[in-house]
Amino acid sequence: MAQFLDSVPFSGIIRIRDMMYSVDRPFRLDQGDVSFDAPASVKAALQKAITDNRTHYVQTTGIPPLLDLLVEKMRTKNGLPIGGSDEVMVTNGGIHAQYIACLALLEPGDQVLIPDPAWPPTVSNILAAQAVPVPYPLYENRGWRPDMAELASLITPKTKAIVINTPCNPTGGVFTREDLDALAALVTERNLWVFSDEAYEDFLFDGREHLSIASWPGMYERTIAMYTLSKTYAITGLRLGYLAIKDPVIRDRAKKVVFCTTANVSSIGQYGAVGALEGPQDVIEEFRREIAARRDIFYEKLPKASKGLMTGAHPAGAFYAFVKIDPAWTSPLPNAPESQSWAMTEFLIKRARIGSVPGVDFGARGEGYLRFCFARDRKEIEGALESMEAAFTA
Numbered sequence: 521m522a523q524f525l526d527s528v529p530f531s532g533i534i535r536i537r538d539m540m541y542s543v544d545r546p547f548r549l550d551q552g553d554v555s556f557d558a559p560a561s562v563k564a565a566l567q568k569a570i571t572d573n574r575t576h577y578v579q580t581t582g583i584p585p586l587l588d589l590l591v592e593k594m595r596t597k598n599g600l601p602i603g604g605s606d607e608v609m610v611t612n613g614g615i616h617a618q619y620i621a622c623l624a625l626l627e628p629g630d631q632v633l634i635p636d637p638a639w640p641p642t643v644s645n646i647l648a649a650q651a652v653p654v655p656y657p658l659y660e661n662r663g664w665r666p667d668m669a670e671l672a673s674l675i676t677p678k679t680k681a682i683v684i685n686t687p688c689n690p691t692g693g694v695f696t697r698e699d700l701d702a703l704a705a706l707v708t709e710r711n712l713w714v715f716s717d718e719a720y721e722d723f724l725f726d727g728r729e730h731l732s733i734a735s736w737p738g739m740y741e742r743t744i745a746m747y748t749l750s751k752t753y754a755i756t757g758l759r760l761g762y763l764a765i766k767d768p769v770i771r772d773r774a775k776k777v778v779f780c781t782t783a784n785v786s787s788i789g790q791y792g793a794v795g796a797l798e799g800p801q802d803v804i805e806e807f808r809r810e811i812a813a814r815r816d817i818f819y820e821k822l823p824k825a826s827k828g829l830m831t832g833a834h835p836a837g838a839f840y841a842f843v844k845i846d847p848a849w850t851s852p853l854p855n856a857p858e859s860q861s862w863a864m865t866e867f868l869i870k871r872a873r874i875g876s877v878p879g880v881d882f883g884a885r886g887e888g889y890l891r892f893c894f895a896r897d898r899k900e901i902e903g904a905l906e907s908m909e910a911a912f913t914a
């Protein structure tokens with residue numbers, strides 16, 4: 521029965537990563553990774569964990585001091601009415617949280633509404649649980665938010681859950697309080713679950729605040745809230761995510777998935793996470809402010825660098841520019857792919873040494889768009905845009 525995995529796609533991001541390895545002096549705007557170093561608090565905690573020989577098996581769902589800190593964080597920062605640390609699990613990054621949530625909740629054939637465009641593992645994880653992703657459109661002219669009436673019209677008797685990702689990768693769209701009011705009412709009325717992917721909770725711009733749907737009255741019970749330390753503390757390689765589940769049956773299943781896939785998340789990493797949460801938190805705002813400045817640099821320079829071929833409004837959150845390619849543009853390269861977003865991606869790699877991700881990799885509605893990560897350092901962003909301008913001038 522392993523054949524179904526043949527239809528689970530790899531993300532094009534992997535193909536691009538491979539292509540980028542053959543590029544001399546590349547501009548890596550393809551990767552969703554921040555350029556900052558880990559905070560000193562994390563490094564010290566990791567080093568101490570090694571010195572203290574914290575290298576043995578630990579509790580399946582996470583070490584108690586970390587679970588306690590995560591409960592406190594989700595209660596105070598996200599407003600989740602968490603009963604206790606038994607409702608929380610440490611995961612091998614946010615991607616593992618998503619896999620666990622899908623396996624724990626979904627039956628084969630269940631339908632799950634997902635945003636289009638969406639982060640590619642969203643589709644893969646649902647398929648890996650033998651369930652069926654059903655896209656709901658996000659609209660650029662609505663700030664990459666859905667039309668709630670349209671979303672409601674896609675619900676069928678087989679729908680089990682709705683995925684939301686706010687702020688969103690790749691679009692940078694952020695759901696409003698009214699969107700979440702409407703969604704909470706809808707899922708309550710139709711007795712559905714929400715997978716709430718809040719990986720970018722700390723990256724909102726222009727005075728916006730992050731809202732967790734699990735903090736709405738009655739919603740924690742029907743939401744699997746998923747978080748990661750990867751982006752917030754610039755520790756993508758340590759693989760530290762977490763989730764919270766109220767329902768004891770679903771939670772028990774989730775715990776089995778954690779056990780079967782990791783036994784426990786790296787002990788050393790978990791002590792590093794304790795350091796992250798106990799250390800000074802101003803680092804989060806420092807990172808956010810710098811990322812906001814990089815966003816502004818990118819969008820200020822893009823019109824000239826792309827000769828007007830790429831356009832888009834400043835994103836409200838996350839750290840990606842999801843820009844529209846002029847529909848009239850065609851690639852000057854021989855044997856260019858039919859997909860315009862792939863053609864532009866290849867053009868920028870070959871002619872400008874710039875990595876980006878084709879919009880179509882995030883869903884059908886992403887065709888004609890390109891995603892650039894602006895969490896790279898200023899020099900890399902500016903170098904990429906100069907190189908882009910030269911490529912379009914040549």
Ligand code: PLP
Pocket residue numbers: 552612613614615616639685688689717719748749750751756759760761
């Ligand atoms: N969710 C979204 C939308 C993401 O973009 C990412 C990473 O890019 C994640 C979750 C998970 O990140 P990680 O597995 O690195 O913690």
